[in-house]
Structures are given as C-alpha cells and as structure tokens.
Amino acid sequence: MRPKSPRLAVRAVIVEDGRLLMVNAWHTSKSDLMCAPGGGVEVGSSLPANLAREVHEETGLTIEVGAPCLVNEYHDAPSQFHQVEVFFRCRVVPGTPRPDVWHDAEAVVTERRWLTREDLAAVPHKPDSLGRVAFGEGAVSYDPLEPLAR
Secondary structure, three states: OOOOOOEEEEEEEEEEOOEEEEEEOOOOOOOOOEEOOEEEOOOOOOHHHHHHHHHHHHHOOOEEEEEEEEEEEEEEOOOOEEEEEEEEEEEEOOOOOOOOOOOOOOOOOOOEEEEOHHHHHOOOEOOOOHHHHHHOOOOOEEEEEEEOOO
C-alpha cells in the first residue's frame, strides 16, 4: 500500500503584547493540545490567502500575513497522516472587531487563547519549537519530522 501524500497546511504566528494566539487542535476531548490558528491549503489559492481565510474562520479575526518563520512537519504512523506546515508571522489588522463569541464554520476550533511564553510552556502544544520561534529572534526555522503523539 502506497503511503498517503503529505498534507500542506499554513499557520499564523500572531504575537500581541507579549502573548501568542493559540487555538484548540481538536473539537473533541481527544486531546487538550493547542496549536497556532490555520489549516489545510486549498488548491488554486496562495498560502497567504489560505491562511487569512483559515484564521478568520477559526477566530473571527482579520489578519495581514507577513514572512514565513517556521516550517514544521509531523507524522502519525498509525494513520499514515503526514502534514507539512508553513508558519507565517502575522498581525491582526488594526480596527478589526474582536468578537467574544465566534463560530468556526467547520466546528473544529472552540477555544482561542492568548498565551504568554510562560503560559505556553505549561500548555500542551505543537510544534515544540513554536514558543522559541514566536517569542525569539532569528531566521526561519525548520522542525524536522516529529511524531504527532505526545
């Protein structure tokens, strides 16, 4: 059996006032894992356009997409799920409404949280290098293939 092709996804690194925006990774109680907002890329749309759409769907926020800052990939061996993620530095467009209540069209994201570096360290999240990249300085980072299981 031929393995499935990797899925391409985009994620937003949005830091405001020393806090990183994170969302729940699963809509069920499968895991308390958090991740940066974003999702799968649709064919025929640019990576930044996909990311802006995904972030708006998942958080209700309108963003400006900046430069890439991290490439991450992970693999779940039992399901053969392999995902490659491109993270971009982003910012919320000034004047964007910040609704307390929003609805993810796909009903995956049910929680969004702004986390300090210390908060993030105490919360299960992927990729492991996200805090260093989000709150640190430096060039684009590459996270080698890591298992999805924690």
